[in-house]
Each structure stands twice: as C-alpha cells, then as structure tokens.
Amino acid sequence: MIYAANFKMNQTRQSTREYLMKLQLHHHKRKLGDRVIVFPSITAIDNYDVDFTIGVQNAYPDIKGAFTGEIGLEQLEEFDIKTILIGHSERREILNESQEFISRKFNFFKEQGFEIIYCIGEPLNVREEGESAVLDYLISQFDGIDLDYSKLIVAYEPVWAIGTGRSASIEEITNIHNRLKERIDRPILYGGSVKPSNIADIASIPSVDGVLVGSASLKVDSFLDILLH
Ligand code: PGA
Numbered sequence: 656m657i658y659a660a661n662f663k664m665n666q667t668r669q670s671t672r673e674y675l676m677k678l679q680l681h682h683h684k685r686k687l688g689d690r691v692i693v694f695p696s697i698t699a700i701d702n703y704d705v706d707f708t709i710g711v712q713n714a715y716p717d718i719k720g721a722f723t724g725e726i727g728l729e730q731l732e733e734f735d736i737k738t739i740l741i742g743h744s745e746r747r748e749i750l751n752e753s754q755e756f757i758s759r760k761f762n763f764f765k766e767q768g769f770e771i772i773y774c775i776g777e778p779l780n781v782r783e784e785g786e787s788a789v790l791d792y793l794i795s796q797f798d799g800i801d802l803d804y805s806k807l808i809v810a811y812e813p814v815w816a817i818g819t820g821r822s823a824s825i826e827e828i829t830n831i832h833n834r835l836k837e838r839i840d841r842p843i844l845y846g847g848s849v850k851p852s853n854i855a856d857i858a859s860i861p862s863v864d865g866v867l868v869g870s871a872s873l874k875v876d877s878f879l880d881i882l883l884h
Contacts, residue, residue, distance in 0.1 A: 657865030659692040660872030671699035674875045679705045710738030716763030738770040744814045758799025776812040809843045810867045816847025832862035851880035
C-alpha cells in the first residue's frame with residue numbers, strides 16, 4: 656500500500672518540519688512493503704533527513720523562466736524532488752487547469768523521469784448520472800496521458816468525497832477501481848475523506864493500492880493511525 660499525505664495550503668515550514676520528524680520516528684512500524692509520500696506546501700520543501708518520499712503538489716512544466724509565481728524544474732532539483740501530484744480536482748476546478756494543460760504538465764515531468772501521482776475524479780452531477788457516466792468522465796481525464804508510463808500512480812478521488820467527510824462507499828470504490836484496473840496496469844490509490852475510522856475497510860479492497868489523504872493527514876497522529884491501522 657502507498658500512503659500519501661496531501662497538505663494542500665496547510666502547515667508552515669516549522670510545523671511541517673515537526674510533523675516530518677515525528678513521522679520519521681514512527682513510520683517504520685508500517686507493514687513491510689508499504690510506502691509513504693508526503694506533499695507539503697512549497698514553502699516547506701527542504702532536504703529533509705527522512706527515509707520516505709517528499710513530493711510537490713504542483714509545479715510548472717518548464718525548467719525555469721518568465722512564469723511569475725510558478726515553480727519549475729530547477730527549483731525542484733535543488734531539493735531532489737522527483738515526485739509530483741498532477742491533475743488534482745482543486746487545480747482543475749479552482750485554478751481552472753484544462754485537460755490540455757494538465758497533459759502538457761504530465762508529459763514534461765514524465766520526460767524528466769518524475770514519479771507522477773495523477774488524480775482523476777468525477778463531480779457529484781456526473782456520479783448522479785450513474786456508473787457508466789462516471790467511467791466515461793474518468794476516461795476523458797486520461798486524454799493525453801501515457802497510461803503505460805512506468806512511474807505513474809493513479810489516484811481516484813471523487814470530487815464529492817474530497818474534504819466532505821463523506822467517503823465513497825466500499826462498493827463504489829470497488830466498482831470504479833475494478834473497471835480502471837481493466838485499462839491500467841499501474842497502482843491506483845483512492846482519495847476522498849479517508850480517515851482512521853474507514854481506512855481498514857478501504858485498504859481491504861483488493862484493487863485499492865493505497866490512499867491519498869488530505870484533511871486526516873494534517874495531524875501527524877491521525878496520519879500515523881491511518882498508516883499503522
Ligand atoms: P480529503 O482530501 O482527504 O480531505 O478528502 C483528499 C485529497 O484531496 O487528496
């Protein structure tokens with residue numbers, strides 16, 4: 656299983672350091688083969704002395720240049736960052752990232768050999784149309800994305816389950832993951848209101864290869880409860 660923590664726009668540099676040091680002390684108790692990835696905010700990126708993966712929540716698809724407010728490859732290389740989150744619904748919806756831009760980003764970081772956690776997920780109105788509409792929608796989010804890329808990890812995150820406290824049901828997760836597995840031979844994470852109280856059930860689904868956790872990852876004890884459940 657892969658356990659990924661997405662801090663979003665939370666935590667300072669100082670609180671991130673304290674968090675990572677505590678995680679470093681305890682994450683070894685996890686099951687053999689389990690992996691941990693943390694996505695702190697960009698101001699908290701540093702060369703931490705930890706033996707799990709630190710990734711970035713976002714970056715611009717270029718080495719450096721005139722892209723005000725953005726972070727490029729050169730800045731990531733300074734901290735040995737080789738893992739990136741792409742396609743998160745908050746960037747698609749709030750920051751208006753188009754599928755065309757997302758696939759450009761994907762292809763740039765693929766060429767740089769990054770591990771890419773690529774997020775897909777349907778909004779509530781699509782879910783209400785039924786499962787085949789959901790699948791069509793998810794498949795459209797693979798436009799321009801190389802599903803055979805060896806460092807690709809997919810994260811299925813229904814938008815209506817993100818930050819709402821209401822996770823998708825075990826049946827809903829199972830059905831979508833099974834259908835995605837018919838097309839993709841890569842790990843598939845589930846995200847959307849994963850928390851200590853539902854991790855055991857979600858982790859027991861055979862087609863779930865890990866979880867991407869937002870709110871319940873913000874306190875290190877809560878993320879450790881998930882990781883060590
Ligand atoms: P959540 O967020 O755990 O707060 O629902 C998950 C995510 O957006 O990755």
